[in-house]
Amino acid sequence: MTQENFPKAGKILFTLSKSRYHPAFQTWYFPLKRQCKELICFDTHWNEILYGKKIMNRKFIEFIKKEEPDYILLGSGPDELYLDTLLKIKQVSPKTKTMMSFGDDDVEFERFSRYIMLFIDIAIVHQKKFMGKYKKEGIKNIFYATGLDSGTFKPLDIEKKYDITFTGQPLTEKTGRYRFIKFLKDKGMPINLFGWGWEKYFDLKNIYRGILLNEGLLKVINQSKIYLDFSKNSAGEPHLKGRIFMGGACKTFVLTEYCKDYLDFFEEGKEIIMFKSKEDLLKKIEYYLKNEKERQKIADATYKKVIENYNLDVELRNVFNKTKNKKYICKLPNISEKSFSISEKDILNKNNLMDKLKNYDYISFKKNGASYLKFKDFLQIYSLKITKKPISCCNYYVYTKNLGDYLCSCTEKSFRSLDKEDFISFLDLSQIVVTKKFFLDNLEKFKKAFHGKIDFLNMDNTAFVDFPLVRIKKISIKKYPIMEKVFSFKFVYQLYSLYYTKKIFYKPYIPSLFFEIFSGKFFILRHLFDSIRDKSRMNKLKIYQDLS
Known part of the structure; x- marks a missing residue:
């Protein structure tokens, strides 16, 4: 049966970027278009930049209500769509099935994927070894896909003009990408570099060739004798x-x-050649540049394996064929256990405290100026039950009346990247929920925790929940490089939204931002300067704007 003769899905809503420079577009757009009768778009990220998070979520639901798609491919992180929005999809369009792709479960399953899938119908998983983890936790409708668009990526009959290429972003220092590329350049290797973000590395200026559209990416890969694939994720x-x-x-x-x-x-x-160090990489580059026949023999074997076994069109067709006649109802797991929210006053009166805790299973904490968001108790109690750990820790927003949520913490990420003292300084007790047993066994520690000494979290005893579920007003102020590791700077998107909607001088946002700067939060000013000077960021915004 030819591609045209396979039954197609109905209407699919694509919520990822429409920019042809964006990896999500390059992976998903055309395979989805080939597998459905109609592909419609609503870029959640760009709409948040344009209108702000609240209005974007409202517009998203209105769009779904109007279009009634059969499927939605979601790609948002934990701070784009409200969890309530995901539940409202079924209310406004009962037939719509939601899908999300997960490519980084080695980093995200424990802190994000397992929780967001409580609100999503279908998971498309790219790391095969995690299929069992989803199923073990009772998460159904899990499909494996490599994510290869073989309709786009194919051999071209063109000259291989580049000896060595890499296409992609620098990402974090722990990926080692910069170190590998700098090493090859310093050794005189003829490497060519493409992708966002490399323009900041002035020592790589003479090997950087710019960013690529889909067509350009296909052409460069085909023009390469050796195409490099660095395997470390952002955590190394x-x-x-x-x-x-x-x-x-x-x-x-x-x-x-x-x-x-x-x-x-x-x-x-036979089908793949791998390297384990800079020296090993250099040695294999030198060998395979000299041995064209052997290089091409391996490339031919890889091609045969890929084309015969890994194809996103076939994988998507399998998803749609197995789900098209099913009706999905998003019903959250029932959490019968209850949490009791303790204040510092409660903890100092142990006799009364024991009586208050009698009918509760979990403990959360009240701090002045902190407010809980919807699903906090649900997600954190669920995290304790599913992981069987004694501590759950979520992210938080930093909030003021005029700025709204202008920072969002990345707690698990900062735990991995900061030293212990710096990490502790950014914790707020309102982020934490614990089992009653752990609380009673560590009562003295929690008395100190109300004064900022939260030194009992580690990877073995803590379930990190990568959603902002608390709002707080006060934070520690550290040097800018540390603040960058802890927070996502939401105020930049709000400024762009005000600029684009021509409201930047009609609202008190800029004066309020400068008030925070003058009160000691100089990292805000530093990030504004960095954002303006960041050509990669500005180019991305311009491309988004041209698409709108």
Whole structure:
């Protein structure tokens, strides 16, 4: 049966970027378009930049109510769509099925994926080893996909003009991408660099070739003798990446940083060549540049394996065929256990406290100026039950009346990147929910915790929940590089929204922002300067604006 003869899904709503420079567009847009009768778009990220989060969520629901799509592919993080919005989808369009793709479960499953899937119908998972984890937690409708668009990535009959290429972003220091590329450049290797963010590295200026559209990416891969695939994620852990599939589909030789997960797909030495160090990478580049026939033999074997086994069109068709006649009702798990919110006054009166806790299973904490958001108790109690850990810790917004939520903490990320003293300084007790047993066993620690000494969290005893579920007003102020590791700076998006909607001089946002700066939050001013000077960020915003 040909592609045209397969039954297609009805109407699909694509919520990711419409920019042809964006990886989400490059991966999903055309395969979805081929597999449905109508593909419509609502870019949640760009609409949040334009209108702000609250209005974007309202417009999103109005759009769904009007269009009544059969499927929605969601790609938002924990701070874009309200969880309430995900539940409202079924209210305004009962037939609509929600899907989300998960490509980074080695980083995100524990803190994000397992929780967001309580609100989503279908998961498309790109790391095969996590399929079992979803199923073990009772999460149904899980489908595996490599994410390869073989309709876009294919061999072209053109000259291989580049000896070595890498396409992608620098990401974090822990990925090692900059170090590998700088090493090759310093060794005189003819490497060519494409992608967002590299313009900030002046020492790589003479090898940087700019950003690529879909067509440009396809062409560059086909023009490459060696296409590099760095495997570490932002936390520095080995991680399955898609470049081996893209390069393989183009019949281009891919040299891949070692990750054992690739061995589930390819035979090492015949279908994939991997390196384990800078020196190993250099040695293999020199060898395969000199040995064209051997290089092409491996590229041909990779191509055969990819084309015969990994194809997003086939994988999406499987998703739609198995789900099209099913009706999904988003029903959250029943949490019968209750939490009691304790103040500092409560904790100092132990006799009364024991009586108050008699009918409760979990403990949360009241702090002056903190307010709980919807689903806080539900998600944090659920996290304690599912992980069997004694502590749950969520993210928080930093809020003022005039600025709204102008910062959002990234607690688990900062736990991994900061030293213990700095990490503790940004914790707020209102983020934490604990089992009653842990609370009673550590009563003296919690007395100190009300005064800022929250030194008992670690990866073994804490379930991090990567959603902002609390609003607070006061935070510690540290040097800018530390603040960058702790917070997402939401005020930048709000400024752009006010500028784009021509309201920047009609609201007190800028005076309020400068009030915070003059009160000691100089990191705000530093981030504003960095954002203006960041050509990559400004170019992305311009591309978004041109699309709107």
